[in-house]
C-alpha cells in the first residue's frame with residue numbers, strides 16, 4: 488500500500504496552516520507582505536475545505552492555508568483535512584498548527600490518499616504528511632491499511648471478486664498472521680450442514696463457500712466475526728431492477744469490513760481468540776436457482792420459507808451465525824450490506840447497529856463517535872418478531888409489508904444466535920455514493936474502525 492506518511496527524520500516539509508473564518512484575519516496579517524497580498528488578490532476567505540498555496544519569493548510553495556469550520560460552528564467535519572491529498576501538488580507537508588482534532592485529521596489525510604488503482608495506473612497521489620507529534624502513527628497506518636483493504640475488495644468488480652477470489656483474499660490475510668485457514672466449498676456445504684449458504688449460492692457457476700479462519704491464543708476470550716460475502720446480488724429469481732443492481736458488486740461489503748477488522752485486531756495483537764467466518768456466494772439466476780416459496784431446513788434446524796430470493800444475505804448469515812454460536816463466543820459480531828431499508832432510515836453514511844447488550848451498545852456508540860466512524864443504534868423490537876411468521880415453516884425470510892426492513896432483518900438473524908454471551912449486528916452500506924473528505928466515491932470501510940477501537944479497549 489502507498490503510505491501517506493513521510494517517515495524520513497527531519498525531511499523538509501511545507502507547512503499547512505489551518506484557518507477558520509474567525510482566525511483567518513490574524514493569520515493573514517501575520518504573513519509576509521507578498522503572501523498577504525497574494526491571498527487578498529485571490530479573495531481567499533478560508534472557507535471550510537478551501538485551499539490556497541502561497542508562493543515564496545523564488546516561486547516555490549512556501550506554505551498552504553486550509554479552511555476549516557469555526558470552533559463554534561454547528562457541525563464540524565473532523566475529516567476535512569482528508570481532502571488535502573486530492574488538492575495539493577506532490578510533495579511533503581506538515582501541520583503548522585492544530586486542526587480541530589489532530590489524530591482524526593491525520594487519519595483523514597491517510598484515508599483521503601486512497602486511490603483504486605487496480606485497472607488504471609498513475610492514480611496514486613504523491614502527497615505525504617510528516618506525522619504530527621503525539622499521534623500514534625502505527626495505529627493510524629494500521630487503520631488506513633485496513634480501510635484500503637476493505638475499499639479495494641469492494642471496488643473490485645465481481646468478475647474479479649467472486650467467492651473464490653474473496654476466499655483467496657481471506658487466506659492471504661490469514662497466512663500473513665499465521666492464522667489457521669479452512670474453506671468448505673460447493674456440495675461439501677450440504678454434507679457439512681450449511682443448507683442456506685448452499686441454497687443461495689448454487690445457481691452460480693462460481694461455487695459458494697464458507698471461509699473460516701482462527702487466530703490467537705486459544706485461552707483468550709473468543710471473538711467471532713461474521714461477514715456477508717455476497718459477491719454479486721442480482722436478487723436471484725426475484726430479480727433486482729437495473730438501478731438497484733448497479734452497485735451490487737459491493738454486496739460483499741460485510742466480508743470486506745470483517746477482513747479489515749481482522750487485519751487491525753491481528754496486527755495490533757489484541758488478546759483475543761479470533762474467528763472469522765465468511766459465507767461467500769453469488770446470488771445468481773439459473774434453472775437450479777432457489778425459488779420463492781421454497782423451504783429449507785437451516786443448520787440450526789429452523790425451517791425457513793423463502794418469501795423473496797433477494798433477502799439472501801440474512802440466509803447465508805443465518806447458517807454462519809449458527810455455526811459461530813455453537814462455540815458460545817464471548818462476543819459475536821456480524822456485518823453485512825443487508826437491507827435497502829437501513830438506507831431509507833439513516834442514509835448511506837450512518838449504519839444502524841443492533842444489540843441487546845446495553846454496555847456494549849454504549850461502547851459502540853462512544854467509539855463510533857470518537858473514530859468518526861458513525862453508527863446509530865436501532866432496536867431489536869420484540870413486537871415485530873411475529874412479522875417473521877410463515878404459514879408453512881418456522882419463519883419467512885422476507886416479511887410482507889416491508890415496514891421496518893432493517894429491524895426485521897436483525898430480528899431474523901437474532902433467531903440464529905442463542906449461546907453467544909453478547910451479539911452485535913451492523914447493517915452497513917459499505918459504499919460512499921458521492922465523494923466527501925477522506926471518503927472517496929466507492930467502496931467504504933464502515934464500522935470496522937469503531938469496533939477495532941472497542942476491542943482494543945477491552946482486550947488491548
Ligand code: BES
Nearest residue numbers: 795797798799800824825826827828885
Ligand atoms: N444487498 C441487498 C441490500 C441492499 C440493497 C443494500 C441496496 C444496499 C443497497 C439485500 O440482499 C437485499 O436485496 N435486501 C432486500 C430485502 C427484502 C427483499 C426483504 C431489500 O432491502 O430490499
Ligand code: MN
Nearest residue numbers: 720797798799
Ligand atoms: Mn438481495
Ligand code: ZN
Nearest residue numbers: 717720738800
Ligand atoms: Zn444482498
